Structure formats: structure tokens, C-alpha cells
Amino acid sequence: MSAELNLPARQPRQESMARFLKSHMRDYGMLISLLAIVAFFQYVTNGTLLQPLNLTNLVLQNSYIVIMALGMLLVIVAGHIDLSVGSIVGFIGALAAILMVQFHWHFIPTAIVSLIAGAAIGAAQGYWVAYFRIPSFIVTLAGMLVFRGLSLALLAGQSVGPFPVEFQRLSSGFIPDPFGPLAGTAGFHLTTLLLCLVTPAVMIGLSVATRIRRHRFAIEQEPLPLFLLKSAGLFAVVAYLGWLLASYKGLPNVLIIMALLVGLYAFVTRDTTIGRRIYALGGNEKAAKLSGIDTRRLSFYTFVNMGVLAALAGLIFAARLNTATPKAGVSFELDVIAACFIGGASASGGVGRVTGAVIGAFIMGVMNNGMSILGIGIDWQQVIKGLVLLAAVCFDVYNKGKA
């Protein structure tokens, strides 16, 4: 019987390009919007935006948002939300400050204890969400209040600082430059440039390998011209940014941490069974459960993970300010959640990508930075950011309805 199987006719070649673009409109759209926003602010700020110093600042300012967006993406994909991350940032900053300033702990044990505390907070919240089925919105709203209050209590309403220099390096340090002196390029961070040439080259090499493999399995993929264009673009952009950063102080330490984490989470979501299960859980919890997935444990761990990343962000933020204040991290959760939704995550779960969330975070970051340079008040900044969030999600919904 299956001998007579009739598959639908193969798509003609020229049609496939348009179709591919259409079905991946969202991905390209976001990249293009980010580039457009950068170009716009570069123009209206007369080139200030991409000046090496400002670019470095932009990275430093956004690193903690990006790091938290990675965890938030998993939480959102699993069908939940975490409103407490801003308060956790504040609380962990306070905890670390007390340990280092009042108890004179070394920064390494402090960091370890802080990350464990973050995991514990995530576990405490995840427990109610996963095992008692209390809506995450409520649990983490409670967490938001509790940890904001606790950080106030810990700091007794005061700012605590400054921190040991080694700890500050977490955020204000730059990678060493072993190659620069060798080549005798004083004032230019050669290692940074080299890293920014090698990394995209390796990434492109890896995707070429994937393409070849997929081709052998006759799997539909990005049309070749698009792939070449994208690869060339990626290489040029990263190399250019690397050159800019190299002419200041080089790559900030946080950027390295952030890049490694982004790579790790992109891998986990796309290529591992755990990642796949989180998407299934968010897409249809009952079906996932009946397929033998321990949905409760999975939900629980997404919150633990979020707690750890929020703690890391708390450390980075404290290191950057060089003091812990009771107000640290206020309303961060909104930027983080907005980054995920701008990046295409679905509020009902099951949909969203790491790359999207990262691009979303940078869209927000560039807008914050660019508008500050222009001297736009915080009031109008918020209005504009709100509208951008709404527009991005509208675009999503519209796109989905059309497909």
C-alpha cells in the first residue's frame, strides 16, 4: 500500500526563498530592527553611540539584563513568569555587600554563597509554583515584595560599600592583553580584535558544517544567498565592534561571561533533551506529562535556574555600582520580561528563542542608552519603551494570524 504513497509535489526552487523569508520574517525582522535602531541613534547622536567608551558602557549596562533574560526566557517558555528578579538582584547585592564589607569575606566565597542563595530563592518560589500549582504570577509577586523588604532590612536602609578591588573587576575589569605587547601595539587591545575575528569565524565554520550535514539529509534550510549575506554581516559587525572596543580598553570581563552564557543557553534550548522538554511543557503541559516528562520537576528547575542567574546579575550590578543600595534592581524585572517578549516569546508559553531574547535585551539597551545621550527624560523614555514593546508583540500576533 505504501508503495503508492503520494507525497505533495516538491516546491519549486525559486518559491522556496520567498517562502523561507516569509516564515522566518520574525527572526530577520528583529535583527534588522536592532540594526536600524543602532543606525538611527548613531545618526541622531552624531556618532556618540558607537564611540568606544560608550559602546563599552552599553555592554556593561546591559550585561545583567541579558543574563537574566536567559533565565526568564526559560521561565516564560515553560509557561510561567518571574516578577521577583529585580528584588533578587537587590537582595543578593545586599547580601554580598554585608559579607564582604562587614564580615570581610573574600569575594570568591561571597560569590559562591550568593549564587547558592539565588538558587535557594528560586527553589523556594519554584516549589510553590511547580508542586502546589500556585500561579507563578502570584508567587513571584510575593517574592518581589519579600526580597525587596529583606534587602532593605539587611542594609538597614543604608548604602553599603565600597567593595574590594578584585570584586569590582567582575564588572569594571577588562580581559588581559597578552598579544598586544608582543606585537608592540600600545594603546590598542590586540587580543580583543583577535578574539572578535576568531569567534565569528569559528561560528561560521560550525554553521557551514551543519549546512553540509543537513544538505546530506535533504533538510530544508536557509537559502544559500541569505546564509552568505548573514555570515558576512555577522563577521563584519563583530569585527567592527571588536575594533572599536580594542581601541578603548578591550573586552570587558562581563562581556565574556555574558557571551559564554548566551552560547550555553542557546545550545541547551536548541540541542538538548531538557531544552526540548521545556518547550513541550509550555506548549501543552498535559501532553508533555502524558509523554513521560516530569513537568513539575522541570518547572521547578526553571525557577532555580532563574534564581542563580538573578543572583549572578545581582553580583555584577553591585560590582558595577561599587555599593549595595536598597533600591538596586528596582523594575529590572520589567526590562527583562520586555526583552523576552520583544524577542518573540509567547506569553502563553512554548515559544521563544534565546537569540531573540538577547536581541530584545539589546534593543531595549540601545534605546535606553541612545535616549539618555539625547537627554530625553526618564518619563518619555518609558513611554517610548512601552510603545516599542507593544509594537513588537502586535507585529508577532499579526504575523501569526497571516501565516
Place this chain on the structure above:
Amino acid sequence: MDSILEMRGISKTFPGVKALDDVNLSVREGEIHALIGENGAGKSTLMKVLSGVYPQGSFDGEIRFRGQPVAFRGIADSEKLGIIIIHQELALVPLLSITENLFLGNEQARRGVIDWTAATAKARELLRMVGLSDPPDTLITDIGVGKQQLVEIAKALSKQVRLLILDEPTASLNESDSDALLALLLRFKEQGISSILISHKLNEIAKVADRVTILRDGSTVETLDCHDGPISQDRIIKGMVGRDLADRYPKREVRPGEILFEVKGWSADHPIHPGRRVVKDIDLHVRRGEVVGIAGLMGAGRTEFAMSLFGRSWGRNIRGNAYLGGREIDVSTIRRAMDGGLAYATEDRKHYGLVLDNDIRHNVTLANLDGVARRGVIHHEREIEVANDFRRRLRIRCSSVFQETVNLSGGNQQKVVLSKWLFADPQVLILDEPTRGIDVGAKYEIYSIVNQLVAEGRGVILISSELPELLGVADRIYVMNEGAIVAEMPAAEASQEKIMHAIMSSAAGGTATREYLQ
């Protein structure tokens, strides 16, 4: 007779699929017109075009209704003309009452204030017309699927219906409910209401249809007139699949071996009403290479039994023991039940079977991700091969395995659910209504796969409301009623009458005991 509806040259394309290609359909005034074809042939799509779900401009071709060309921008437009569609998946709000559902969007209200007296009176009238005697304030969740189907029809009647479209209305109904529904269609016909009936149950078509239009691969094959002489089911099948199908049930040459799987004293209570025993002290066993059927009416507790067995995914206060190959196995969580060798393919593919947002590939491997992964890292190419393999074996009609399952036709979604469990490689596979909404050709494929499974020495438990299917496929049949097994017979000695008799004679006693206990 004049035609009430003419659809000419209808074509509709989705990204990557041509779902309809130059389809013609004409329905006469006051006839029951059956629309049939394999899964994915385009039946539902054609009806969505007709009812305005896909608005004018999103397809090619011309629609004339009562002689006038029409251009619908949405469902509201077609409803205004009296074209009412009842979709394959029911669209009732479970926690609202019958009355509220009947008038949803069409409330009996004056200036926004609902007149409950008028609404209830009218609801009662409508329910009487479809032969339902339940009080109109009953919640939808509290009535069975059969009655829900009737409520949908009553809802259609409340809207001045001229042409009623029913997309597989009897797929989840048992025989007596189906008969009642078909009788209703015949009554409508006398009142001059035309209907279009989509169904995979050919015996029903033979019973009520005046004419039959057959679709294949998105094109019209032919329209047969039942008044020109009786049309045999084989004739229809030939039109649908394009060739003769000699046998509905493939032959099987297996001798059942030793006992593979056994359940002893299995009971479960209702999850919300504690103390209400729904599954009562069930003993059953499956031999190697054996297909065991479970017959029973809708609501007999078969699904509840299967789900409580499969990792306690239904019910509370579950007791009993399960054995595989003589050793007791732990089935207390779904993971453990799966590790113990069980699998359960659900009857409710939308809610329990599929992650609709995900593509075919991801759904197929979901229950056995480790089968395409090494140390937790997924091997994507292998995964695609697996998915393509099942697509071929089960003839899943799709543009590619990257198509989201939400866009598949109902029957093809069912095949994806089956693929998932076949890939999980179980020792004992419990199939809950596996051929619901599936066309004859694909049914044959599924039966062949069942045969293959048992030939490998596995066991299959087949829950089905279609008695001919049970008789044709199972080796041995258990009859269940009101949560208990009331009879067991070899399929060779079973017949529809015997099974119904077992159910009926137990029903009298069963009700009596229950009243006694309360």
C-alpha cells in the same frame, strides 16, 4: 430540484500545500449531501471556505448560494444567510450551561440585559427539537459528547438554518447516539433544511445520504447519486483511495503466547468526587502477540481505567497491581509505567496527545527523546529521519515533518500521536479509540501496524467504541460497563449482539447495586 449551493473551481493554498485544487460541489435543496475523502483530502478546508472561516480573497473560485454569488468576510456573513457549520472540534464553553451556550453571541437580551425566562423557554423548545430532555441549566461538562453534539445542533437551529454543515459529527459518538443524530438529519430534510455531512463511517453515509461527493488529494473525484441505485461501501472506498481495498482488516497469523501483562484488582476513584468509584476491581491480562479489545459504551470507564493504569494520570485512591512478564511493575508515575513497558495513546489528541505549536518531528520523538539523543544532546538529523520514517509508514499527509501539528487535518494528527507511541517502543501498547476520525485506508495501515507489533511478541490493548473494529482486530474481548468488566469472550465467538447483551444485562444489575450502595 434546484441547487441551494454551487461551489465552482475552488482552490486554496497554504504555505507549502495546495489543500484544494479546482473543487466543485453542488448541493440540492433539501438533500443530505455527504462529503467524503481520506484524511487531509481537504473536506474541512472546503467547508471552512464555504462558511467564511477563510474569507473571500483567501481562496480562488466562486460560491453561489440560492442562485446568488456570495462573498463572505467572516462566519457572521455566512450565518446571516443560514449557513451554519458545526466544526470537527466542538466549540462549546464547558463551564457554562446549555442555555448560555445556545445563545452565546446571540443572547436573548434587551438593551444588554438578558431575559432568562425567555431564554430558558426558547432553550427548552430547541432542545425538544433535537430530542434532548436534560434541563437547560445543566453545565456542558456534565453531559456526554453525544449530547454536546446535539446542543451544537440546537444552537444551529436557533439561527434560522438553511444549510447545516456537520464535520464528522459522529466520530466520537456511540452507535445509538449516532443513530439519533442521523434520524435528526432526516427530519430536518423533511422540513427542507439541506445538510452537508462529513464522515468516515461509510455505513452512515449509505444510510442517510442522497448524494455523495468524493474528494481526493484536494480535487473532486466524482459525485454519486444514491437514488440511481444503492452504492456499495466498496464503491465509495474505491473512489476515495483510487483503488480497490480487498479487505478491511488485514490478516494476522500469530498464536498468542504466554501471559505478558496482567492487571489484578485495579480500582480508582473519581478525582473530584472522592468516594465515587469509577473503575471497579478490574482483572485482565494480555498474552504475547495478542490483541485484547475492551468494548463498552461511552462513559463505561475504559479511558479512566487506562489512564489510571498509565502512571496514575487519572483518578485518586488507585489500588491494584500490574505485572509484566510475571514480575510486578511500578506504574505509579508515567515515567515508571513507560520504563515498565507500557504506553497509552490517548483518545483526546488535542488536549492530551499533541503539542500543537510544535512540528510533527518534535511531537513524534517527545516520548522517547533519548532515542534520538546521546548524553542529553539531540541528534537533529537522526530525529528528522525518524520523523520521516513514520511519515512514510503511516502515510501522514503534510508538507514536511516541519509542519506544525495544529495545521494538520484531524486524522493526520491522530497518526502523529500514534507515531509518538510507536517510537517509544513499548511492550504493551494501550490504544484508546485509535481510529477515531481516520479514513478507511489509514485504518488499514493502523491495523497492519498493530499486527506488526503483536508479531514481534508485544501485546496490544484496544479500546474502541466501534464494535466491527473490535471484532475484526481483537483476539479476545473484554466488555466493560459502569467501571467493571462484565464479560470476556474470544473474538471468534463474539458478535455485536452478544456484546450489547452483556452490557445491557449488566446495566440493570449494575444500577441496582449502585443504588443499594448509596
